Amino acid sequence: MRIWSLHPRYLDRQGLTACWRETLLAQAVLEGATRGYTRHPQLERFRAVPDPLGAIGDHLAGIADEAAARGYRFDGSKVHRRSDPALRLEVTSGQLAFEWEHLLRKLSARSPELAAQWGGVELPDAHPLFVVVDGPVASWERAAPPTADGEPPQR
Template structure:
């Protein structure tokens, strides 16, 4: 499971589809509707919120916005709650780590997108504010 801190516009088609699917799974886990992935470290930042289901729903609404921009239809009716004003933080170290991880994936999977985005600065998902710091404690570097 990878719930990117990066903006969904930086993902290729496969990455965006996987993010939606994995985000819906995360929503089920946070709602207590499945046994699998309950202890997955990627869920820690959502669990640490006062309203985890609101946080994951807001996260997924932004993902669906990107899908809309690309002409895809992601079923928003699968989201438990409407988007709201929840904000989370991401460290610059975490964002840099994810950026390198994504670029490595794009090199092999979508070289044309890699060509367009590799010179860019990493941009966070719309619900994240960047703060100074290292890779997140929940990240499991390879």
């Protein structure tokens, strides 16, 4: 499961669709509608806010907005709840940079023209749900690669 902190504009068609499906799965997990993925680390940041279902709904709405801007039709009725007032979660600059490198590797293999288009961006915009703060890769990130000396990254 990858619930991107990056703005959905950077995702290729496959990434946007996968993010939609995986965030719908996260919504089901947070609603208690499935037994799988209940301990998935990506959900920690949503569970940490007062309205986890509203936050995941806001994330889904951002993906749906991007899909609509591209002419895709994602079923907005699948977003069960939005927060009121709208929530803003924090994402660290280190987490955003980590996800950016991860996405650029995926795009290089799957959509090289997009990788070339976005390759000059140093730090991308975050998904509208998030506000960027200084900091390292998030503690819940399990896919963090080792540093150049083979050590785990500083958290």
